Amino acid sequence: MYGAESTGGKTVHLLTVGNSFSHNATHYLGDLARASGDTLVLHEDNVGGASMELHWGKAEAADAHPGDKAGVYTGSKSLKDDLAGGHWDFVTIQQASIKSHDIKTYRPFAKELSDYIKKYAPDTTLLIHETWEYRVDDPRFSQKAPAPGEPKSQDEMYQGLSSAYSTISKELGLQRLPVGDAFHIANHDSKWEYHAPQPPFDAKSAASGTLPDQTHSLNVGWSWKKQPDGTTKLTMDGHHASMAGEYLGACVWYEVMFGKDVEKNTFVPQGLDPEYAKFLRETAHRAVQEAK
Template identity: 40%
Template sequence: MSKILLILSVSLIFLTLFPQYGRAQGRDNGENLSLFIVGNSFSNNATHYLDTIAKENGYVISISRAEIGGGSLEQHWKAAETFEYDSLSPAGRPYNGKSLKMLLNEGKWKIVTLQQYSFLSSDSVSYIPYLKKLCHYIKMAQPEAEILLHQTWAYRSDSPGFSMIGGSVPARGQREMWEKSRKMYHHYASLLGLRIIPVGDAFWSVDSDKRDGYKKDPVYNFDIPVYPQLPDQKNSLHVGYFWDQNQRFSFDSNHANDAGCFLGSLVWYATLFERSPRKVRFQPSDLSPTFAGRLRREASNAVKGELNNRRKSRNRIMKSVRSKLSLKAVK
């Protein structure tokens, strides 16, 4: 009898910590997945092609957004908090005149995603207590929704600056920004029992490739650029250098270009629908078939890697729980 109770107890704890394992893996074609995104321009980038990819593969997805340009967890929470004590204040309605609660209550959402502002993504203090408060706030409005964390990406290797890793200390480069932000996302995902959408890992895998990753053009004259010429930016996932409408030479090392948007959307698709991105036929028109194929593979690898991380974490927790319950059973 005690053995049966032990098994039931372990199973209950397992499903509480990992609710996604309580259903058959992989969503059915034609299933309507309702997605609510709390984020900023990075979440907009990373889901740019999500609807197109989902439809191509027989899925229906409805997306609602609560996005603020450069918005952090703190900004989203403070806006929600403001709305609770002054529902008419514009500060509590930053989403085209609506509040987070208003948007959440407009539908029933299966998935809600959160993320940190990329510049703060490596700074542990920036998550506290806002992430936990937002999770609780979302669950109060949508108790059946699963909350996921969107792991954002590091800035391009030739960026003039990177994320803060604590106080006023910036990351020293792309690798450190990726490593530190990844650590933060995984720490808080583990703490709150959330799954991760590993876009940042997929970006890093492509960016860090010694042979095919982006490298700054060694020939182009960046000091005296000549319109409309641009440097070679082969295999870049970021916007990079461009000429604006006033023919000014400009640079965006943070946001995703078409390739980055495609990669991000593949990772979101694979995570949300639990289907292989390798089978996706769609690709943006300006990508070569070779590079698009590479992005599909890297998206697949990133999602598989995250799933393996979850399994390892699950096994560690289950082993610890079984050990504690066994000791109690003996007593």
């Protein structure tokens, strides 16, 4: 159950136990809340690249040696401290995206975290954040001979993560934040999907500042980044969410947590095409409804 739609303002207290993907998905969540007269109170126990195993290891370290740096997050508090020290309407967990297709990496850590969170925050609603597939032209999918079990394509990565998250959520009786489903729907829409450049973008010979057409990319993709020595370097990030991807993820989280149809929300990030934003809200709504 995702909750009934309400007409008045609602305050949601949210704790995320994840990594940069949780940060991506909540980037615009407060803006969506404010646009409908709601309020988000967010605390992030996120660690870059963190897996469920890493978060469980931090919880164990904190219990074994309180105050040890290995067991604390920003602010020198452990997960137990944060769980017990506040009222949380929702707590979220997620798997590291690079491992998301492999259900073996969730066990036993998803259950350990779930039990731990329910012990120290018994009144919260625990959600599992389904992360997303990488961009179709991410270097992960260009390997001629990928390691055994590694997804060979965007679709194969999605099928793996979708199956893993669905299985674990059912095993643990958790609600799922279907961001990965929303990304997959958007990435396969005949009008709004991202099309990798053909022929492929030649990064080695690209002139400074030159980028391929990345219209409708839900991931950061190619960008020029300033280096410590003042030069710029061309980088590829097919993992993290772009503005559009962050908006799509936040729309999913908003509809689930605030119980309102995000299609009716008026917030659109500056620089995002309003018609594209409308499609992303519709996609988020569809993903949430299909996940019930």
